């Protein structure tokens with residue numbers, strides 16, 4: 001049996017596409033293929049040319065600069081969403097950052113500045129963007145973000161980003177509890193390691209990528225396309241009974257404590 005998702009007439013905002021490898025782009029591709037109208041936000045003007053390359057020739061798309069930590073940028077961005085779409089059905093938060101210094105050293109040495117940066121950019125912005133989106137979201141609306149298993153188990157060098165992902169997952173539950181009454185769902189997609197710009201800033205990522213694939217029940221890593229497909233499920237009516245959850249798409253690697261062969 002094949003399931004076709006038709007999102008014509010639906011609208012989405014995708015935040016955090018830096019280039020074609022971004023998980024936000026893998027999600028946007030699924031939304032666009034399903035006929036959804038999609039707006040994009042990018043952190044700074046230096047990222048615009050890469051996004052423009054991806055959007056060229058596509059209808060019903062637009063983009064605007066917005067640093068998710070800057071309140072005025074969010075006000076302006078969601079003003080644009082209202083102007084372009086009138087309302088919003090889906091919000092995709094695909095944003096994270098921790099200074100490299102916080103991931104190179106020991107976790108015990110994390111500075112307050114690095115802690116605040118990582119948690120503000122990677123977790124608090126889910127709360128602030130949900131707040132801006134709330135008046136535009138209708139019943140049936142859905143919010144997703146991207147997380148990683150280092151929130152639950154220690155992954156060497158992930159350090160403060162593991163704490164930020166734990167905060168993101170907890171924030172997902174609190175938002176889901178509050179917005180559920182209005183028929184709005186909030187979930188987070190826990191992706192296995194994928195080769196993106198953000199991943200490049202994690203020391204030893206290449207080794208981590210290979211080890212995750214070797215230990216995964218499926219004998220490989222999940223793909224960005226698979227992240228996109230799970231996201232489509234969670235955003236659309238297919239996921240209508242799912243909220244407040246951290247849902248894994250990692251070829252099963254998170255269930256393993258060790259592999260003997």
Ligand code: NAD
Nearest residue numbers: 016018022023043067068095096146148193194196197198
């Ligand atoms: P990416 O570098 O392509 O995307 C990260 C995005 O965050 C970039 O577009 C960047 O501009 C944006 N960003 C950072 N600070 C911002 C700010 N202040 N305001 C607005 N945007 C900001 O990398 P990615 O791997 O696609 O990351 C997307 C999400 O997926 C992140 O939450 C990341 O932690 C998560 N994730 C990635 C992996 C992986 O292995 N790549 C695994 C699990 C989860």
